[in-house]
Amino acid sequence: MQKYIKIPIFFLSLLPILIIFYQIIFNQLGPEPVKEITHVTGNWTLRFIIITLAMTPLQKFTKLNFWISYRRMFGLFVFFYASSHMMTYVGIDYRFDWSSISDDIVKKKFIFAGFLAWLLLVPLALTSSKRMIRLLRDKWKKLHKLIYIISLLGIIHYLWLVKVVTVEPLIYLIIIVILLMLRVKMKFN
């Protein structure tokens, strides 16, 4: 049964990137297509972080176990969208002009926060297989707590990049703070 749900969810999660491809081909990304792709992939990275973080509390509250079985897939989508997002910036926007890119990473705090978040996602993606979970056991649990820090870095990245504070980053911030507080609460129960 669960397999049958997982496959549509997998394709649904791919939809944002498929839409971007469609829009590239049919030239529908508006006057500044590169920025548009950066924004869409950045937003989906954050959304998948939220979805991933929500799985454990949902399992606890609904007492249904299946949520957890999606967690790994959503976590990998975080990495997928974060990497597409970064590659848009590195490959399409700056065309692998490493001197400008490294300059940005050290000089601009919002790029630094985003880059750090992506870097921290790498070990999580590399250790996401079932085999690694078995191999690392408790260490795996500890390692994957990094997602809390990543979620905060992601939101800080967003708050630092906007010129004036708008509603969207604040909504994300509130959701992430609630999700993190639920963790703390669950721990003490």
Place this chain on the structure above:
Amino acid sequence: MKKYKQSEITPEKIYKKRRKFIKSIGLGMSSLSLSTIPFLNKGYSQNKNELTSYEDITTYNNYYEFGTGKGDPFKNSQEFVTKPWSVTIEGEVDNPITLSAEEIISLFPSEERVYKLRCVEGWSMVIPWMGFSLSKLLNKVSVKNSAKFVEFESIYDPLQMKGQKYPVLNWPYREGLRIDEAMHPITTVVTGLYGKALPNQNGAPLRIFVPWKYGFKSAKAIVKIKLVENMPTSSWMRSSPREYGFYSNVNPNVSHPRWSQATERVIGEGIFSPRIETEMFNGYGDEVANLYSDMDLKKNF
């Protein structure tokens, strides 16, 4: 330094539109022609002569009074009423005056001025503005010697401008120039673009355009021009003094905490065209560099 090559693929769509535009102004305004553009600097070849399409100029805007999204100004400004409209010129002047927008437009004939707009966010457009030198308007009121700066105030009307319902910036929008900057002939009072009246989302009925400064220095929908003795505090300076200086001259060597200012994306060029190098004073150094000859532009950013 990398030399950016001018994209060979002139987007056909834009080219066609431009041809159509040339034809359409040919009908109504025979005095206008693209070959008589003032200040078209030849050394400045990169893309200066490739006009941004009318569609992009009028649908991709930063105008927070109508919302913070780039598409918001177009969407939210169509009902904006610009008649009647008056502009007051006051402060350190001998003859303070209030004129209607129509009076101003008819008193000072507009000419076509193709200038590049460089946004602080790292993108640019080439816009065929219609307008005249601000100095002409200022000379009408006899500016006193005590006037060292000019402050521009945009309209405050939260009923019509929904962005003003939120304290995103300190409303009304304020900007300023030093008096010699304001008197410079390329500092323009804009009355239109592409040979048409100025669309609401671009700052109708009257806006300022300062070609060598980042876009936010060019206040839209102005209602007051005040000549003052002391340096005014602009809305952006108030919001973040560390990021937005009073001068805000386009300068590839002074980077902004958020955006690299060394390069820029050209609006409408599509996904595969590279960034181009940003030029000092947005390419208008020949005209304006002498205004700053004894200043450290890194300090006075």
